[in-house]
Every structure is written in C-alpha cells, then in structure tokens.
Ligand SMILES: CC(C)[C@H](C(=O)O)[C@@H](O)C(=O)O
C-alpha cells in the first residue's frame with residue numbers, strides 16, 4: 001500500500017515564499033519513504049493582484065479544494081489597499097473551506113527571548129473560532145466619505161457555529177494532561193453574543209465533567225497573558241478576540257517567529273490550511289533574516305491533522321533541540337531550514 | 347471670590363467604597379483653601395439593584411447631571427447577572443453624559459513591579475472612544491436558547507463620533523513633548539469602520555503637521571505593548587480595542603492598581619466621570635488590601651479636567667515619591683491614602 005499527500009502551496013507575499021521553501025524542505029525530510037508528496041503551487045497574492053486584479057478566482061478555489069491540505073506563507077503588501085487581499089484571499093479561503101477551528105498553540109521554547117521576567121512555563125493552545133464573529137464581512141458604510149457617514153461592522157454568531165468550536169475545544173482540553181478550558185469573551189458588554197457563548201460553553205461543559213472550566217473577559221485575559229500565562233491550558237474564543245490574543249501570546253513567548261497556526265475543518269469536508277501567524281514582513285523580504293520556524297511548526301500541525309503524529313512530534317522535538325543548541329549567532333532562513341531538515345531526517 | 351466643586355460620588359461595589367474614601371481624603375488634602383468641596387453620594391450598584399431592581403433611575407441621572415464631576419469607585423458583583431450593571435449603570439452614564447474621550451494614561455512608576463524584563467520607559471496615554479463602536483448595545487438574539495440561535499453585535503461608528511475623538515487625540519499629542527499619535531484599528535478586516543477611522547485620522551492629521559502619525563492593527567499593537575511599549579506616546583482607538591489595550595497597558599506597567607481613567611465630555615455639556623480602570627474585586631473587599639492609588643490618580647485627572655493643574659501635578663508627584671520611598675512592606679488601603687494625603691498637604 002502506498003500513501004500520498006496532495007499538498008497545495010500558496011507562498012504568497014514578502015517573506016512567504018522564503019519560509020514556505022523551508023517548510024517544504026523539512027516536510028520532505030520528515031516524511032516516511034512510503035508517503036509520496038505531491039505539491040502544486042498557486043500563484044496568489046499581491047503580485048497576482050497587481051498583474052490581473054484577481055485575488056482568488058473560482059476555478060482556483062475549486063482546484064484548491066482537491067488537495068489534502070494547504071500550506072500558506074503570508075499574504076499582504078503595503079502596495080495593495082488594506083483589506084483587499086485579507087478579505088479577498090485569506091479570509092475567503094478560511095470561510096469557503098469552513099475552517100471553523102483556528103488552532104494556535106503557544107509554548108515557551110528553551111533559549112527563546114521572552115520579554116517576560118522570570119520565564120514562566122507557557123504551554124497553552126488557543127482555539128479561535130474561524131468562520132463567524134466580526135469577520136463575516138457583514139456591515140457597511142452609508143454616506144461614505146461625508147461628515148454624515150455611518151459605518152457598521154456586524155458580529156454574527158450562531159449557536160451552530162459556536163457549539164461546534166466549543167465542542168472541539170472541550171475535546172482538546174480533555175485530551176491534555178491539565179484538562180482545563182477557559183472561555184474568553186466580553187459578555188458584560190456584548191451581551192447577546194456573549195451570553196450565547198457562555199450558555200453553550202456551560203451546556204457542552206456538562207458533558208466533560210473532567211475538564212475544569214473558567215471564564216474571563218477579554219480585557220482581563222490580556223492581563224493574565226502577561227502576568228500569569230502559566231495558568232492557561234486550552235482557551236476558546238471568538239474570531240476577533242482570538243486574533244488579538246494569539247498575537248499577544250506570540251509576544252509573551254518566543255515572538256512571532258515561532259507562532260504556528262492551523263485553519264482546520266475538522267469534518268474533513270474541505271482541506272485544512274496551515275500558516276505561520278506572522279505576516280509577509282516586506283521590510284525583511286529577501287534578506288535571509290526571516291525565521292522559518294513558525295512555518296515549520298505549522299507543517300507539524302499539518303502532519304498531525306493528516307494523522308502523521310510521529311512525524312509531527314519529530315518536527316516539534318527538532319525545533320526544541322535546535323533552540324536548545326543555539327549559540328546566539330545569527331542564522332539565515334535557509335540555514336535554519338537546513339538544520340531542522342537534518343534533525344528530523346537523522 | 348470663592349470657588350466650589352460639586353462632586354458626585356458613586357462608591358459602587360466591592361472595593362469601590364474603600365478606594366473612593368482614600369480618593370476623597372487626598373482630594374480634600376490637596377485642594378486650596380478657597381476651593382469648597384461639596385460631595386453628594388449616590389447609592390448605585392449591586393446592593394441597590396438587589397434591593398430595588400434599579401440600576402440608574404432617570405431622577406438620579408438628572409441629579410447627577412447637576413454636578414461638576416463624578417468620582418466612581420467600581421461597579422459589579424458576581425451575584426448580579428453579567429451585563430446588568432455594566433449596561434444599566436456604568437455604560438449608561440458614559441453614554442448619557444456623552445463621555446466620548448475615555449482617557450487612560452499608562453506610566454511605569456519607580457519601584458513598581460512590571461512583568462517586563464528590562465523595565466522599558468513607559469509613558470503613553472490611550473484615548474479610547476467612549477460612546478460608539480461595539481459598545482452601543484445594538485444587535486440582538488433571534489431564537490434565543492435554541493440550536494438555531496443567531497446573536498449579533500453591531501459596531502456603530504459615525505464620522506461625527508470618530509472625528510471628535512480623533513481631534514481630541516491630535517490636540518493631546520501636539521501638547522506633549524514627543525508629539526506622536528498612533529491609530530489602532532483592524533482596517534484589514536473591519537474594512538467599513540476601519541477605513542472610515544483611517545480616512546478621518548489622515549484628514550485631521552493634515553492639520554497637525556508637527557504630529558508624527560502611525561497606524562497599527564490591534565493584534566500587532568498588543569505585540570508592541572509587550573516588546574516595545576516605549577514606542578508609544580498617544581494612541582487613539584475604538585471603544586472595544588481601547589478596553590482591551592488599556593488593561594494590557596496596566597499589566598505591562600505597575601499593574602491594575604495604578605491605572606487611572608477619565609470618562610470625559612470635553613465640551614463641558616455634561617459632567618465628566620473619573621474612575622480606576624480596575625473592577626470591584628469582591629474577593630479582597632473589606633480586607634484592606636485594595637490599592638487606592640488608581641483612584642487617587644483618577645482624582646488627579648479630575649482636577650486637571652477642572653483646571654486645577656497644579657493640584658493634579660501635586661498628586662502625581664506624591665504618587666511617584668511614595669512609590670520611590672516604598673520599602674516593600676505591605677500597606678493597607680487606608681495607610682496608602684493617609685501617606686498620600688500627607689504628601690500632597692505637605
Ligand atoms: C491578516 C489578517 C486578516 C489575519 C486575521 O486577522 O485573522 C491575521 O492577523 C491572522 O491572525 O491570521
């Protein structure tokens with residue numbers, strides 16, 4: 001019997017292609033002999049938009065759907081108006097492929113420079129809802145550009161959408177040693193959405209008596225991310241709060257260079273998509289300064305999603321060992337990729 | 347000629363009454379002889395709600411309006427359903443009295459325990475919009491409590507509301523030595539509101555060529571709050587982002603025990619309201635452990651708002667001197683109030 005992974009690759013903009021190249025290098029090195037990797041590259045992002053005006057044409061969306069998974073580098077460039085590629089490409093993929101679990105683990109690896117004094121033990125994962133909330137694109141602008149303009153943004157939340165992500169989070173919490181799940185929302189102000197989240201959280205929680213639960217307002221949660229991050233195990237939250245909290249999480253751990261993410265469709269109906277949390281960083285593109293580790297850790301999430309757990313662990317252990325062994329001299333994007341590929345192959 | 351301040355006092359819940367008592371102690375001590383202080387206490391909060399079901403009756407709202415300013419301790423108790431007092435009392439005051447500038451300074455005082463390694467130089471002020479955004483209470487829930495529930499929260503933003511707070515922020519930035527203003531939003535996703543904010547920010551900015559401007563997405567801003575807080579001078583942002591960022595700001599400086607705020611109606615049409623950023627902390631109420639410094643610094647903001655700048659500075663200098671002189675032994679709420687009152691009087 002032979003196995004194969006049909007992987008779609010979207011290198012994207014800025015440092016995207018550079019870090020994706022290292023991700024593929026490590027992926028190739030870690031895969032067992034009997035697993036064939038077929039990659040197909042999709043030219044999407046700022047360059048394509050400038051050339052053709054396309055962000056994500058229907059045919060390409062249909063073609064992407066035929067893959068087992070998607071590896072994405074980074075999307076966005078200052079030359080493109082803010083929102084065009086985010087809404088037209090990145091969020092379009094997350095919504096079209098129903099990536100309702102946006103999984104973002106945070107771990108303080110050895111030898112990484114956290115800005116926090118005392119180096120707390122950080123090892124938590126944020127389960128960010130990926131298909132609802134203020135990200136739906138609902139809303140609009142009336143009398144645009146006039147002194148009488150009114151602009152609205154509508155956060156849309158459904159019991160259907162909230163329950164499925166809350167269930168996913170409880171299952172993940174139950175499978176971890178500490179079995180703790182924190183809901184983050186702002187239910188003292190956003191009472192409609194917030195109370196629905198809380199009610200569903202409590203209902204599903206009754207099915208998981210072994211999981212300790214907790215609720216925090218998003219403002220209070222940011223305090224604990226800085227002063228007591230070790231208190232968190234699994235967190236579940238809305239799309240926008242998850243966006244904010246996971247950048248903060250990256251800041252308090254080793255920085256955005258290590259933050260991996262998976263946009264997951266747990267039902268398997270659509271391909272899941274893996275990407276570093278960081279952006280396209282056009283200021284350092286081409287300099288060899290980009291850290292590909294976040295992309296390589298995203299490849300580990302991809303492997304785990306495809307059932308290749310042992311290979312995922314090999315990558316994560318290689319990253320930990322690499323950081324442990326680091327002597328402080330600067331390394332290029334390529335060198336980090338080579339070192340990690342060598343570690344996972346060995 | 348004699349002057350007087352008619353001050354409304356809302357001690358509120360939990361540690362609210364304790365910290366407000368110290369705020370009044372220091373206010374009394376700092377006021378010049380010729381300024382008469384008339385205080386009137388309003389019994390609002392959890393106890394009142396339990397007893398009568400009232401949050402903020404119209405007559406009391408009308409009575410509050412007759413004051414020159416309001417000093418508020420803290421609102422909220424776990425025995426009251428989340429949102430009842432927040433929406434029915436605290437936010438009702440902010441909206442009714444058109445507190446469109448929610449002013450929240452962050453400063454790293456000497457000898458305070460920041461969780462950040464390296465003790466960066468932090469001295470910035472967040473101008474949080476206070477009367478719009480996701481805080482308007484717009485939205486609702488359909489088929490509440492059923493598996494088909496849909497809950498929405500509508501962020502409402504008007505050119506009128508955004509321009510006035512952006513103008514206030516530019517004026518504040520222009521009056522500070524560094525003259526720097528950062529707009530924080532999420533205009534790559536919340537494109538309608540985000541683009542309006544950005545357009546108005548750029549338009550008003552053209553009138554302030556001496557102010558250096560910058561834009562950050564809210565997720566990126568949280569990173570810089572932790573890794574590079576010294577880069578900020580004045581920030582202006584939406585109601586919800588401001589809520590989140592100012593708790594984070596408190597976390598990276600001396601903690602929530604030092605975070606002051608003013609809910610300001612700059613036109614003077616309505617009384618402005620001053621309150622610590624922290625909540626009612628029912629777990630430590632009555633123990634003497636609450637730090638009244640945030641309330642006392644809020645009194646300084648109140649004095650500055652009323653034109654008593656020299657007295658405001660005396661309080662701020664007293665707090666800095668008090669923290670400088672601190673020897674690490676625990677002090678009660680009362681002791682801190684006494685020490686600061688003595689300093690400002692001396
Ligand atoms: C680029 C942007 C649309 C995106 C988001 O807001 O989700 C990014 O910040 C992220 O966290 O993946």
Ligand SMILES: CC(C)[C@H](C(=O)O)[C@@H](O)C(=O)O
Pocket residue numbers: 188189219432436437589623
């Ligand atoms: C209590 C709550 C409604 C309030 C807010 O969200 O504005 C508080 O968090 C604050 O920051 O003053």
